[in-house]
Amino acid sequence: MTAARRPGEVDGRLVENIVHFTRALRKAGVKVGTAQVENAVRAVEAAGFTHRVDFYHTLRATLINRASDLEIYHQIFAMFWRDPDFLEHMIHMLSPALRGQPEDTRPKAAERRASDALGDRPERPPPKKDRQEIEIEAHLNWSDTERLRAMDFEQMSAAELAEATRAIRSLRLPVPPIRTRRQAPAPHGRHPDIHATLRRSLRRGGEIDRLSTTRPRQRPPDLVALCDISGSMSVYSRMLMHFLHALGQSQDGAWGRIHSFTFGTRLSNVTRALHHKDPDLALEAVGREAQDWRGGTRIGEALERFNKDWSRRVLGRGAVVLLISDGLERGDPDLLNQQAERLALSCRHLIWLNPLLRFDGFAPQAGGIRALLPHVDSFAACHSLDTLADLSSALTGAGHKTRLLAGLDS
Amino acid sequence: MGEIPSSIDDTIALLNGQNYVCGRDLGTVAFLALRLGKPLFLEGEAGVGKTEIAKALAAALGRRLIRLQCYEGLDAASAIYEWNFSAQMIAIRTAEATGGADRAALQSELFSEDFLIRRPLLEAMEPHAEGPPVLLIDEIDRTDEPFEAFLLEALSDFQVTIPELGPIRAPEPPIVVLTSNRTREVHDALKRRCLYHWVDYPSFTREMEILRARVPEATDALSAEIVAFVQSLRGADLFKTPGVAESIDWARCLIALDTVALSPEVISDTLGGLLKYQDDITRIAGAEATRLLDEAKARLATAG
Numbered sequence: 001m002t003a004a005r006r007p008g009e010v011d012g013r014l015v016e017n018i019v020h021f022t023r024a025l026r027k028a029g030v031k032v033g034t035a036q037v038e039n040a041v042r043a044v045e046a047a048g049f050t051h052r053v054d055f056y057h058t059l060r061a062t063l064i065n066r067a068s069d070l071e072i073y074h075q076i077f078a079m080f081w082r083d084p085d086f087l088e089h090m091i092h093m094l095s096p097a098l099r100g101q102p103e104d105t106r107p108k109a110a111e112r113r114a115s116d117a118l119g120d121r122p123e124r125p126p127p128k129k130d131r132q133e134i135e136i137e138a139h140l141n142w143s144d145t146e147r148l149r150a151m152d153f154e155q156m157s158a159a160e161l162a163e164a165t166r167a168i169r170s171l172r173l174p175v176p177p178i179r180t181r182r183q184a185p186a187p188h189g190r191h192p193d194i195h196a197t198l199r200r201s202l203r204r205g206g207e208i209d210r211l212s213t214t215r216p217r218q219r220p221p222d223l224v225a226l227c228d229i230s231g232s233m234s235v236y237s238r239m240l241m242h243f244l245h246a247l248g249q250s251q252d253g254a255w256g257r258i259h260s261f262t263f264g265t266r267l268s269n270v271t272r273a274l275h276h277k278d279p280d281l282a283l284e285a286v287g288r289e290a291q292d293w294r295g296g297t298r299i300g301e302a303l304e305r306f307n308k309d310w311s312r313r314v315l316g317r318g319a320v321v322l323l324i325s326d327g328l329e330r331g332d333p334d335l336l337n338q339q340a341e342r343l344a345l346s347c348r349h350l351i352w353l354n355p356l357l358r359f360d361g362f363a364p365q366a367g368g369i370r371a372l373l374p375h376v377d378s379f380a381a382c383h384s385l386d387t388l389a390d391l392s393s394a395l396t397g398a399g400h401k402t403r404l405l406a407g408l409d410s
Numbered sequence: 411m412g413e414i415p416s417s418i419d420d421t422i423a424l425l426n427g428q429n430y431v432c433g434r435d436l437g438t439v440a441f442l443a444l445r446l447g448k449p450l451f452l453e454g455e456a457g458v459g460k461t462e463i464a465k466a467l468a469a470a471l472g473r474r475l476i477r478l479q480c481y482e483g484l485d486a487a488s489a490i491y492e493w494n495f496s497a498q499m500i501a502i503r504t505a506e507a508t509g510g511a512d513r514a515a516l517q518s519e520l521f522s523e524d525f526l527i528r529r530p531l532l533e534a535m536e537p538h539a540e541g542p543p544v545l546l547i548d549e550i551d552r553t554d555e556p557f558e559a560f561l562l563e564a565l566s567d568f569q570v571t572i573p574e575l576g577p578i579r580a581p582e583p584p585i586v587v588l589t590s591n592r593t594r595e596v597h598d599a600l601k602r603r604c605l606y607h608w609v610d611y612p613s614f615t616r617e618m619e620i621l622r623a624r625v626p627e628a629t630d631a632l633s634a635e636i637v638a639f640v641q642s643l644r645g646a647d648l649f650k651t652p653g654v655a656e657s658i659d660w661a662r663c664l665i666a667l668d669t670v671a672l673s674p675e676v677i678s679d680t681l682g683g684l685l686k687y688q689d690d691i692t693r694i695a696g697a698e699a700t701r702l703l704d705e706a707k708a709r710l711a712t713a714g
Contacts, residue, residue: 033602039448043605046445047418047438054418057438065601067453067592067608181483182554194495195487201502202517308649316551316593338689342649 030069149385169246177218189215222256228325229262230297236355259314263302264292300336321347329368340375357381429623430466439607449586454609457653460589464546474543478530480553492527521574535580542582551590625661635672638706649687674700
């Protein structure tokens with residue numbers, strides 16, 4: 001590699017090595033397509049070999065297209081081009097540890113789902129009279145969960161929780177779509193479509209009989225969920241993770257992209273973990289990504305990290321933010337105040353879901369709650385199936401915010 | 411002039427000639443983009459010189475720069491072509507008045523090149539006397555997925571399709587530079603067709619070179635202080651860290667104020683040139699600025 005060669009001479013050995021190198025990259029989780037490998041070979045051919053560093057940048061430019069993969073590339077490059085066998089060796093040594101886990105759990109998760117699907121399915125009661133009404137007001141259509149609807153998640157037994165999870169998975173969260181600046185043809189639109197009008201007129205020898213029109217296209221907004229996973233929230237955050245997973249997997253197109261974050265003592269992005277089809281696998285992956293389950297909460301710091309590292313990347317397209325937290329802040333309320341304000345300014349709609357609203361006499365006493373409440377657009381409960389089904393009203397109205405804010409002033 | 415550089419060093423020298431200082435990494439990618447005729451996809455924070463490289467390339471190669479600024483709802487009519495409707499209407503009325511409203515003739519006349527308004531993408535596909543132009547597709551992350559999908563056709567085959575005229579293919583592919591501030595992830599399918607490069611903040615030495623090239627009227631001592639201060643700001647936890655564009659602007663501000671050396675007062679007065687968020691300014695102005703400045707000066711003293 002150190003000997004200078006004329007460009008145009010790429011021997012078979014090098015191509016082979018590049019292919020091996022790509023395989024190593026893929027094993028490390030970098031997505032590399034076959035076309036990119038071909039590009040890489042051509043690029044190496046064009047750049048020639050003079051310096052190792054040029055070779056490094058050439059391969060990087062052709063094989064990597066995500067900033068997050070750059071570090072992996074750097075490590076693998078350093079290892080691979082020193083000794084190709086070494087990496088192979090390393091991967092072999094690591095692979096039981098890396099691959100063992102999902103293979104162990106997959107049968108289990110699949111097993112459970114299989115037994116759910118085939119085995120003791122709960123009996124469906126005869127349709128009740130008020131079924132029609134439920135469908136209209138709540139978008140819920142579960143079977144024998146009537147009793148569970150108003151029940152607090154925290155007071156449920158394991159079997160009841162499983163039942164509630166199933167119900168949550170059938171919940172939908174309808175949201176008003178965003179009007180975009182792109183136009184679509186529509187018979188009764190408000191903008192004249194001159195292009196279409198003219199083409200239509202040509203079919204009639206230049207006679208314009210009526211104007212074709214367009215109206216703005218609509219698209220669903222993005223959803224960003226920030227979920228508190230501290231000790232006091234554990235049951236609720238688990239249920240809401242199921243809810244988010246179901247929203248992400250549903251094909252009804254009610255939401256655009258869904259980004260999920262968890263925070264306790266630190267902020268983790270669990271969007272990718274929730275992409276697993278199987279809910280059990282997905283939640284397990286979330287557990288691996290977020291290592292601070294059941295710890296304390298520093299909401300202010302978590303929001304600060306979100307604002308600085310992620311807000312520009314995920315809130316750019318008019319996202320709705322769900323902040324799921326009990327607001328019991330261990331950190332500095334002033335920081336929380338500032339960061340909540342920044343968050344509220346950069347998103348379209350900020351909704352705070354608080355399971356503490358389950359207590360009838362709930363009043364915003366804690367410092368964190370008093371700091372957060374004025375900045376959110378809407379404040380709603382999330383401790384039972386009923387309250388979750390009622391979330392769509394929080395998307396349009398202010399929820400309990402006005403009532404509690406009035407209490408705060410007096 | 412006008413010739414594609416033959417090596418990485420040539421590319422770097424060529425860009426240097428346009429006062430664009432770039433590292434070996436960016437030089438390599440730029441060279442490959444020119445050599446292989448592939449689009450160059452540059453991603454990075456705002457103000458690190460992504461757009462500038464397209465301008466520098468166009469100027470250095472003596473090619474035309476065609477810029478397509480992306481925004482939400484960007485559609486074919488503003489990106490590729492549009493028919494000149496008012497002219498078409500007049501043509502129809504004239505044909506009617508002279509009694510020559512023959513359908514087939516009218517169709518071929520109305521949808522001919524005479525009535526076509528060319529937009530950036532179409533312009534870039536057409537032959538140019540001085541060689542293929544540099545097409546800058548700026549801030550692609552601001553537009554939406556449908557437009558990206560549409561760019562796939564344009565960038566992989568270098569052709570655009572006009573229903574009335576058929577596909578128009580570039581005789582020689584233009585030099586394409588795409589930039590993104592990463593306010594959302596651009597789809598992998600588009601990125602895969604490009605050479606990807608993440609443009610990072612420059613190191614101390616490189617930023618010094620950039621200031622020397624861009625603001626030659628600043629003394630070396632002042633530039634060194636500016637760069638050292640900006641570099642320590644980048645280490646501070648800010649909502650928006652200043653880019654190279656901000657350093658250059660700030661240096662120009664300081665020169666306009668006849669500053670010879672940085673002092674906490676000057677920094678507080680001109681911080682608006684460097685930081686663009688109120689939270690950041692209140693955090694840095696005052697004691698923090700003094701501390702960062704002392705730190706920067708100490709580092710300069712040990713280095714020099």
